Amino acid sequence: MSYAVLVYGSIGSGKTLTCLSLVERLRFKGITFGGLISIRSYQEGKLKGYDGLDVVSGEMKPLARLGNGAPNTGWFSFGGLKYVFSIQGFNWANDVLIRTVESEYPPSIVFIDEYGRLEKAGLGIYPGVLKILERLGSEGILIFTCRDDIVDVLEGLLKGKVDVIYKFKPEEFDSLWNAIQKLLSHSLNS
Numbered sequence: 001m002s003y004a005v006l007v008y009g010s011i012g013s014g015k016t017l018t019c020l021s022l023v024e025r026l027r028f029k030g031i032t033f034g035g036l037i038s039i040r041s042y043q044e045g046k047l048k049g050y051d052g053l054d055v056v057s058g059e060m061k062p063l064a065r066l067g068n069g070a071p072n073t074g075w076f077s078f079g080g081l082k083y084v085f086s087i088q089g090f091n092w093a094n095d096v097l098i099r100t101v102e103s104e105y106p107p108s109i110v111f112i113d114e115y116g117r118l119e120k121a122g123l124g125i126y127p128g129v130l131k132i133l134e135r136l137g138s139e140g141i142l143i144f145t146c147r148d149d150i151v152d153v154l155e156g157l158l159k160g161k162v163d164v165i166y167k168f169k170p171e172e173f174d175s176l177w178n179a180i181q182k183l184l185s186h187s188l189n190s
Contacts, residue, residue, distance in 0.1 A: 001163040003183050004142045007170060008151050014170030015145040016040070019113050022143065023055055025177065026109060031184060034100035035111030035143075036093050036125065038063060049083060052093045055111055056100075063089040078118060090124055097128030101135040108184060113145040120153050133161045141183050 007015050019037050026033050037053045039060065049065035064083040065075075075084045100110055110132060118124030132142065142162065146154050151167065158165055168176040 002136050002140050004144060004158045004162040004165045006151060006154060006165065006167045007143065007145045008148055008167060009170050010148060016113055018170045018173055019111050019143065019145060021173065032107035033109040033111065034107040036096050037111055037113040052089060054096045061089045061092045062086050063093060078123065085118065093125050094128035097125060098131045101132050109141045109143060111143050115144050115146045115154050116150060120150060
């Protein structure tokens with residue numbers, strides 16, 4: 001069966017930290033995973049934006065930077081948000097997601113952090129998400145992060161494409177980890 005696990009909450013609630021903790025536990029258990037996690041980027045102790053992290057290779061690329069308006073043609077603004085977004089960074093992020101599911105031996109778990117306003121509008125990592133859903137087939141666990149106001153949109157996208165959707169807040173980490181272990185056990189025994 002295919003599963004989607006939504007880790008949702010407000011800004012700064014621990015969604016990304018939850019994913020990073022899951023990555024460490026999965027690595028320790030020898031479970032294959034892939035995907036993308038968006039990490040806050042700081043300069044001199046101040047938030048400057050977000051970088052994408054390929055959880056397999058460790059490679060990082062800038063995705064978003066604080067700013068009013070695009071600094072050059074390689075960046076774009078969207079919807080009055082306080083960030084500008086890297087075209088090159090999001091092309092790379094989509095490639096990471098697509099390579100993850102197109103590999104000869106796709107991983108058991110794919111991280112997609114974060115499905116947000118850009119993706120709701122068909123931008124950002126939306127193309128990579130669509131490719132993952134197209135290639136998922138009957139097995140696999142997708143771990144998405146999103147904000148509270150995007151949960152319904154994401155559920156709508158996932159319905160009919162995954163068999164079961166679970167939802168957890170970051171503070172429910174122990175329950176989330178237990179659920180993932182059960183899903184992995186079920187997948188391995190199918």
